[in-house]
Amino acid sequence: MNIQSIVVAGAGTMGSSMAQIFAGYYDNVVIYNHREVTLNKAKQRIQDNVQTLVQVGTMTQTQAQRLLGALSYTTEWDCFSSCDLVVENLAENLPIKQAFYEKISQVVKPSTIIATNTSGLSINILAQSVRGAHRFIGMHWFNPPHLIPLIEIIKGDATDDNTAQTIYDLSLKINKKPVVVHRDVPGFVANRLQFAVLREALDLVQSGVISKEGIDDVMKYGLGFRYACLGPLEVSDFGGLDTFYHISSYLMKDLCNSGDVPELMKQHYDAGEYGVKSGAGFYDYSGDKAQQATKERDEKFLKLYHALYE
Incomplete structure (x- = not known):
């Protein structure tokens, strides 16, 4: 399928960042949101991101102007009538997404691919609200989308191979690292791995084995450093499957397996401490600490990306 026109539905942090990436490679990218104020915030967010890329030398001023010129913002539904791809990034709420698909199915072209950025809702259940489920697929980006290379492409039972191949090829075109998840399972793949690690990490902290700072350092300076270059199966091969087999024989039974x-x-x-967004979580983000922590995170991501992929 030939993708020329893209609409990103939802102008939050994820949606605006995704649209920014698309606009670097496509000339007609629309951000849709039902609230004008959210669109204005998205526009400012993208402009700030692009200006940062210019300042650090990742993007020229000419490239920045072309990218910003490729973007448009709207609250009107007619933006969906002629697009080739819709990437839905609405609230992670099943009824909201279902209502959106039921309405949009009556507006888009029969050939339009409809993709969802859900991070865990069932593709098969969502597809039940789509007219022409063969063109529905999961396209799971990671926060922040303009910095993290991975995109999970999740096939539902009804998704045809042509749809999956089109989204895979598009992901390569926008310089991402796509992987195809062949079967719809809860959490897909990345979140299953992430929460398996998080469960063990929190269990070790809760039981007094290590501090919260210590567990994060183990990941950042040990496992995370290694996993930035090698996947877990590659690490096992380099470490020796015989060694990993013997460790598994006594360690697996001792790992946390709580449901x-x-x-x-x-x-x-329960305390309303949700992390950076609320000013407190496992760590303190009060005052300007959240802004500073986000800035430092993004700078590290950029350095890592340039070191490994450019």
Whole structure:
């Protein structure tokens, strides 16, 4: 399928960042949101991101102007009538997404691909609200989308191969690292791995084995450093499957296998401490600490990306 026109539905942090990436490679990218104020925030956010890229030398001023010129913003539904691809990035709420698909199915062309950026809702369940489920697919980006290379492409039972191949090729075109998830499972793949690690990490902190700072350092300076270059199966091959086999024989039975929300996470959730967005989580983000932490995170991501992929 030939993708020329793209609409990103939802102008939040994720949606605006995704649209920014698309606009670097496509001339007709529209950001849709039902609230004008959200669109204005998205426009400012993209302009700030692009200006930062110019300042650090990642993007020229000419490239920045072309990218910003490729973007348009609207609250009107007619933007969907002629597009080739819709990437939905609405609230992670099943009824909201279902209502959107039921309405949009009556507006878009029969050939338009409809993709969702859901991070865990079932592709098969969402597809039930789409007219022409063969053209529906998961396209899961990672925060912040303009910096993280990975995109998970999740096929539902009804998704045809042509749709999956088109989104895979598009992901390569926008300089991302796509992987195809062949079967719809809860959490897909990346979140299953992430939460398996998080469960063990919180269990070790809760039981007094290590501090929260210590567990984060183990990941950043050990496992994370290694996993930035090698996947877990490659690490096993380099370490020796015989060694990993013997460690597995006694360690697997001792790992946390609770099916409950980790207690430490529940305590922060009940206290209304949601992390950076609320000013407190496992760490303190009061005052300007959240802004500074985000800035430092993005700078590190950029350095890592340039070191490994450019």
